[in-house]
Amino acid sequence: MAAPPGRSLVDLDGDVLAHCAHFLGARDVASLAMACRPLRAAAYCDAVWYRLFRERWPFQQVPRGALGFRELYIHRHTKVHQMKFLDPISAIYHPNPAGVTPSHLMLDRNDIWLSQGPVARRLRVDCPEIKLVETYKSHGARITCMRLFPLIDTPLFRGDSQTNEKALVTSSADRTVRLCWKGHSRCFKGHSGPVTALSDKLLGDGEFKILASGGEDCTVRLWSMSTRGKNHHLISTFHGHEKTLSLLSVAWHKPSLLVSCSKDSKVKVWDTMAPPSSGSSSCVGSTHLNTNGAPIAVKCHESLCYIAAGSEVIAIDLRTMKKASVLALHDHRILSCEMLPSEWLICTGMKDKALLWDIRKSQELPNTVAEMHSDDPVTLLHLDPYKVVTGAPSDGQAHVWETRTGHLLNTLICGRSTLSAMAVDGCRVAMAGSSALVHMVRYLDFLMSSVPVSLPAKEVSRFWGPQNHSEDDDDDEEDVIFL
Numbered sequence: 001m002a003a004p005p006g007r008s009l010v011d012l013d014g015d016v017l018a019h020c021a022h023f024l025g026a027r028d029v030a031s032l033a034m035a036c037r038p039l040r041a042a043a044y045c046d047a048v049w050y051r052l053f054r055e056r057w058p059f060q061q062v063p064r065g066a067l068g069f070r071e072l073y074i075h076r077h078t079k080v081h082q083m084k085f086l087d088p089i090s091a092i093y094h095p096n097p098a099g100v101t102p103s104h105l106m107l108d109r110n111d112i113w114l115s116q117g118p119v120a121r122r123l124r125v126d127c128p129e130i131k132l133v134e135t136y137k138s139h140g141a142r143i144t145c146m147r148l149f150p151l152i153d154t155p156l157f158r159g160d161s162q163t164n165e166k167a168l169v170t171s172s173a174d175r176t177v178r179l180c181w182k183g184h185s186r187c188f189k190g191h192s193g194p195v196t197a198l199s200d201k202l203l204g205d206g207e208f209k210i211l212a213s214g215g216e217d218c219t220v221r222l223w224s225m226s227t228r229g230k231n232h233h234l235i236s237t238f239h240g241h242e243k244t245l246s247l248l249s250v251a252w253h254k255p256s257l258l259v260s261c262s263k264d265s266k267v268k269v270w271d272t273m274a275p276p277s278s279g280s281s282s283c284v285g286s287t288h289l290n291t292n293g294a295p296i297a298v299k300c301h302e303s304l305c306y307i308a309a310g311s312e313v314i315a316i317d318l319r320t321m322k323k324a325s326v327l328a329l330h331d332h333r334i335l336s337c338e339m340l341p342s343e344w345l346i347c348t349g350m351k352d353k354a355l356l357w358d359i360r361k362s363q364e365l366p367n368t369v370a371e372m373h374s375d376d377p378v379t380l381l382h383l384d385p386y387k388v389v390t391g392a393p394s395d396g397q398a399h400v401w402e403t404r405t406g407h408l409l410n411t412l413i414c415g416r417s418t419l420s421a422m423a424v425d426g427c428r429v430a431m432a433g434s435s436a437l438v439h440m441v442r443y444l445d446f447l448m449s450s451v452p453v454s455l456p457a458k459e460v461s462r463f464w465g466p467q468n469h470s471e472d473d474d475d476d477e478e479d480v481i482f483l
Contacts, residue, residue: 014038014041014042017038017039017041017042018042018045018047018048020042021042021043021045021048022047022048022051025052026052026056026073029043029048029049029052030043044070046068046069046070048070049069049070049072049073050069052073053069053072053073053076056073056077057076057447057448059448060076060448060450061450078386079452080427080446080447080449081384081386081387081426081427081446082386082387082400082402082409082410083387083400083409083410083412083427083429083444083446084400084409084410084452084453085410085446085449085450085451085452085453086449086451086452086453087449087450087451088444088445088446088449089127089128089444089445089446089447089448089449090127090128090442090443090444090445091125091126091127091128091129091130091442091443092130092415092440092441092442092443093112093123093130093132093440093441093443094438094439094440094441095114095116095121095439095440095441096116096439097437097438097439099116099117099119099439100116100117100142101116101418101420101432101434101439102114102115102116102420102421102432102434102439102441103115103116103142103143103420103421104143104145104146104421105421105422105423105430105431105432105441106146106148106423107423107424107425107428107429107430108148108166108425109425110124110125110126111123111124111125111133111166112124112125112130112423112430112441112443113146113148113168114421114432114441115143115146115170116439117142117143118137118139118140118141118142118143118172118174119135119136119137119139119143120135120136120139120143120146120168120170120180121134121135121136122134122135122136122168123441125443125445127443127445130441130443134182134183136168136170136178136180136185138178138180138185138187139170139172139174139176139178140172140174141172141173141174141194142172142173143170143171143172144171144172144173144194144195144196144197145170145171145195145196145197145198146168146169146170146198147168147169147170147198147199147200148166148167148168148169149166149167149169149201149202149211150165150166150167151163151165151166151167151181152165153202153209153225154167154179154181154209154225155179155186155225155226156179156181156184156186165181166181167179167180167181168180168181169198169211171195171196171197171198171213171215172194172195173194173195174194175189175191175192175193175194175195175215176188176189176191176195177191177195177198177211177213177223179211186233188211188213188223188233188234190221190233190234190237191213191215191216191217191219191221192215192217192219193215193216193217194215194216195213195214195215196214196215196216196244196245196246197213197214197215197245197246197247197248197260198211198212198213198214198248199211199212199213199248199249199250199258200248200249200250200298201249201250201255202225202250203222203250203255203256203258203272204255204256204272204273205255207226208225208226209225209226210222210223210224210225210235210272211223211225212248212250212258212260212272213248214241214244214245214246214248214260214262215244215245216244216245218239218241218242218243218244218245218262219237219238219239219241219245220237220238220241220245220248220258220260220270221234221236221237221238222234222235222236222237222238222272223235236272236282238260238268238270238282238283240268240283240286241260241262241266241268242262242264242266243262243263243264243266244262244263245260245261245262245263246261246262246263246294246295246296247259247260247261247295247296247297247298247307248260248261248298249298249299249300249305250300251269251300251303251305251318252300252301252302252303252304253302253303253318254318256271256272256273257269257270257271257272257284257318258270258272259298259300259305259318261295261298261307261309262295263294263295264294265288265289265290265291265293265294265295265309265310266286266287266288266289267286267287267288267289267295267305267307267316268283268285268286269283269284269285269286269318269321270282270283270284271284285318285321286321287316287321287323289307289309289310289312289314289323291309291310291311291312291314292310292311292333293309293310293311293333293334294309294310295307295308295309296308296309296334296335296336296337297336297337297338297339299339299341300318301339301341301342302341303317303318303319304316304317304318304341305318306326306339306341306346308334308337308339308348309334310333310334311328311329311330311331311332311333311334312325312326312327312328312329312334313325313326313327313334313337313339313346313348314326326346326359327346327348327357327359329348329350329355332348332350332351332355333350333351334348334349334350335349335350335351335377335378335379336348336349336378336379336380336381337349337381338381338382338383338388339383340383340384340385341359343385343403344358344359344360345357345358345359345383345403346359346383347381347383347388349377349378349379349380349381349390350377350378351377351378352373352374352375352376352377353371353372353373353374353378354371354372354374354378354381354388354390354401355370355371355372356370356372356388356401356403356406370401370405370406371406372388372390372399372401372406372408374390374392374399375392375395376392376393376394376395377392377393378390378391378392379391379392379393380392380393380398380419380421380422382422382423382424383403384403384424385403386402386403387400387401387402387403387409388400388401388402388403388406389401389412389422389424389429391419391422391431392419393418393419393420394418394419395419396413396414396415396417396418396419396433397411397412397413397414397419398411398412398414398419398422398429398431399411399412400412409453410453412429412431412444414431414432414433414440414442415433415435415440415442417433417434417435417438417439417440418433418434418435419431419432419433420432420433420434427445427446427447428443428444428445428446428447429443429444430442430443430444431444
């Protein structure tokens with residue numbers, strides 16, 4: 001007897017496919033739409049997006065006679081992530097007033113991590129309150145850098161129930177690096193001076209993960225994140241820099257490569273999988289930036305590494321170590337920098353404004369920059385596909401700008417205090433500030449907001465000249481959901 005003809009997923013009835021899509025989240029539905037035309041038709045079904053809309057915003061009123069729930073979902077998702085509302089959920093926490101001003105701030109789901117001098121704190125957002133969950137007092141001097149890494153990649157991981165948890169890693173002027181999570185702590189000792197930099201990601205893939213740190217002793221040190229090496233944390237020490245390490249970043253195209261930048265603008269690339277017998281042999285590339293300032297930001301994307309230093313943002317091809325000046329601002333010193341190379345965008349903070357660049361265009365200042373004005377130096381920045389958030393310490397405010405146009409969307413107030421730190425995660429933002437009498441952390445969540453911001457109908461910034469978009473271009477923009 002002949003075997004029955006083979007059938008594939010697309011042979012199913014459209015209603016069946018739409019029913020299957022009911023069990024998927026928004027990210028999976030968007031991926032389904034890119035597979036083929038029949039699956040795209042099922043993924044674009046109104047019933048699918050009505051369910052997704054109701055699951056995400058159960059109390060949000062749906063406009064009467066609304067056509068296209070997918071478009072309605074994308075519109076709402078975009079506005080929420082652009083923080084274009086007046087009624088976010090708000091919560092305030094007051095750290096110890098006797099402590100120093102909060103200097104580092106990170107936001108991860110419902111957790112806020114902040115540092116005050118040598119102390120790190122983990123806060124849990126339970127609106128309308130923020131509760132102190134844990135205090136880490138393991139350092140003897142101020143914390144210089146903070147990172148969050150998946151707990152599953154650290155020796156503190158104990159089971160599947162912890163798969164989505166994050167562990168805190170801090171470096172300090174007391175010459176140590178600490179790994180902390182829920183009362184557990186590990187100390188990495190080896191630097192002979194203050195530790196000034198931590199890698200932005202863990203090196204390596206698979207089960208063997210490595211943490212990199214750099215310090216005033218001009219060395220880069222590698223630490224084992226494996227339980228097998230719990231008694232021998234230090235793996236390798238790399239020598240070659242002559243000044244304090246300021247930045248460390250893991251290469252995008254090869255996770256065993258580490259990029260290190262020192263305050264004298266020297267850049268080196270290390271192969272962390274090379275035999276540890278000779279630290280100098282692990283250096284596989286080196287260059288000098290020739291800028292008028294120390295590096296302040298670094299971002300690896302594909303085989304390129306973007307470094308902001310002085311008045312320039314420079315791209316280095318890590319395969320050849322050849323460099324090109326992506327942005328040259330001449331007399332404008334860069335105070336802060338955020339990069340989104342996947343979207344061809346770079347934002348630079350300066351003494352009286354922030355500049356938004358499309359790095360695909362000719363970098364002529366009058367024609368290729370969006371200017372987001374500030375009354376004070378912009379030292380705090382966030383950039384994502386929806387928005388730019390700028391902060392200046394002295395005015396206690398953060399300003400939200402639209403990424404596509406550079407227009408002002410909202411102004412977020414931290415209170416009657418200076419703004420010392422800021423963290424943004426999707427449609428949520430945390431701001432830390434201080435005054436003569438009190439320190440404060442303010443948390444805002446725009447997910448369930450409903451009252452839109454009403455701004456004056458006037459141009460508030462200047463983007464790179466008039467832009468003409470066809471209807472097809474607009475449709476392409478609406479098709480993208482950054483989740």
